[in-house]
Amino acid sequence: MADQEPLTRIIEEIVAPGAAEVDRTGGFPRKAVDALADEGLLALTVPAAHGGTGQGPRAAADVVRRISTACGSTAMVVTMHYSAVAALAVADRADVLREIATGRHLSTLAFSEAGSRSHFWAPLGTATAEGDEVRLDAHKSWVTSAGQADSYVWSSRPLSAPGPMSLWLVRPGGPGLTVGAEFDGLGLRGNDSRPVTADGLRVPATALLGPDGAGLDLALGAVLPWFLLLNAAASVGLMEAVTRETTAHLSRTRLRHLDRSLAQQPEARATLARMRIETDRTAALVDTALTALEQGREDAQLLVLEVKAAADGSAAEVADLAMTACGGAAFRKELGIERRFRDSRAARVMAPTTTALLDFVGRALCGLPLLDGADA
Ligand SMILES: Cc1cc2nc3c(=O)[nH]c(=O)nc-3n(C[C@H](O)[C@H](O)[C@H](O)COP(=O)(O)OP(=O)(O)OC[C@H]3O[C@@H](n4cnc5c(N)ncnc54)[C@H](O)[C@@H]3O)c2cc1C
Numbered sequence: 171m172a173d174q175e176p177l178t179r180i181i182e183e184i185v186a187p188g189a190a191e192v193d194r195t196g197g198f199p200r201k202a203v204d205a206l207a208d209e210g211l212l213a214l215t216v217p218a219a220h221g222g223t224g225q226g227p228r229a230a231a232d233v234v235r236r237i238s239t240a241c242g243s244t245a246m247v248v249t250m251h252y253s254a255v256a257a258l259a260v261a262d263r264a265d266v267l268r269e270i271a272t273g274r275h276l277s278t279l280a281f282s283e284a285g286s287r288s289h290f291w292a293p294l295g296t297a298t299a300e301g302d303e304v305r306l307d308a309h310k311s312w313v314t315s316a317g318q319a320d321s322y323v324w325s326s327r328p329l330s331a332p333g334p335m336s337l338w339l340v341r342p343g344g345p346g347l348t349v350g351a352e353f354d355g356l357g358l359r360g361n362d363s364r365p366v367t368a369d370g371l372r373v374p375a376t377a378l379l380g381p382d383g384a385g386l387d388l389a390l391g392a393v394l395p396w397f398l399l400l401n402a403a404a405s406v407g408l409m410e411a412v413t414r415e416t417t418a419h420l421s422r423t424r425l426r427h428l429d430r431s432l433a434q435q436p437e438a439r440a441t442l443a444r445m446r447i448e449t450d451r452t453a454a455l456v457d458t459a460l461t462a463l464e465q466g467r468e469d470a471q472l473l474v475l476e477v478k479a480a481a482d483g484s485a486a487e488v489a490d491l492a493m494t495a496c497g498g499a500a501f502r503k504e505l506g507i508e509r510r511f512r513d514s515r516a517a518r519v520m521a522p523t524t525t526a527l528l529d530f531v532g533r534a535l536c537g538l539p540l541l542d543g544a545d546a
Contacts (some may be wrong), residue, residue, distance in 0.1 A: 202244045251276055346443055397478075444491055483524065485514040
């Protein structure tokens, strides 16, 4: 586990006090990300051989869950960073991993495209060899931390090898790369998820991560388990927070004419109980998937595919229950519950979407490949 004390301090002093403002303005939580970097938390999953802490998905999930209890946007920025680091670690990119280990490097995933939308396994963007360099062209539709990240893990069609995808390390800032209009979303409003266009972007041939054409293996084998587990952990954090906030509201708010609190009404307590049961059930599933992964169990892949699908629905349901239990008080911004309600809607549409994951789980149960020729 990550050292509890610095993370607790960052959450209490920076992430939590800034969360409503991040949501209101859609501003990127730069102060929180810098504080996490200063405490080595962006280097948490960088292999020790490259100067990082070398922690696995359990420690990362714990960090994301705890941040998410305070701010969903910050939790998503960190989720995308750790997911990108997973690709960089398997591709053994010592140069950039060392930069991340020093703390001043935020990475992210640039997979989704305007053409193939949530079907991230089928990029339409191209890579073309031009002398010692490679030309990248693509319309990326959503990139978390787009205007703030120091690198993108970027998907394209392969250069020349067969296969659906190659992955690249792209550093923003040069000619040929345009970051689109500011993000103005329903929830996770501070995660700076913007379109990014590459039009004749030139990268060195060494920017290739892993072999040409093997990007989908890297995306499914290295990135996907981290992304699914961390996204689910963020949902658990959100559920923990709304359950706690609902408990506090029900306990302190009184029906004066009856001389009793909202918590003294059985319906409110039953709603709260449903929220807690759903939260604990999802947290237990995430824990079971992490254990299966750590032990190299046969059911690890299935459980990892299940966690985000389960957590997506649970987070939306628990946030919805909180809105009902706290009534008009939750409808206003003062309790922070409507922010969680809006944030809770994001996970279901983040690829792999819940629909896609349910299909993946069904395919895994039937012994079918997750994707077949017709998908890519
Ligand atoms: C807050 C946020 C942050 C994000 N950050 C990133 C990021 O950092 N990097 C990145 O690469 N992407 C990111 N994304 C993009 C995300 O992963 C999805 O690609 C995107 O949300 C899909 O939206 P869309 O409108 O293109 O969906 P569409 O593909 O148009 O899908 C719309 C709906 O149709 C369903 N659907 C699609 N195909 C099928 C099918 N064959 N059968 C049945 N149902 C289907 C989907 O499940 C979905 O419910 C982010 C998205 C959000 C909301």
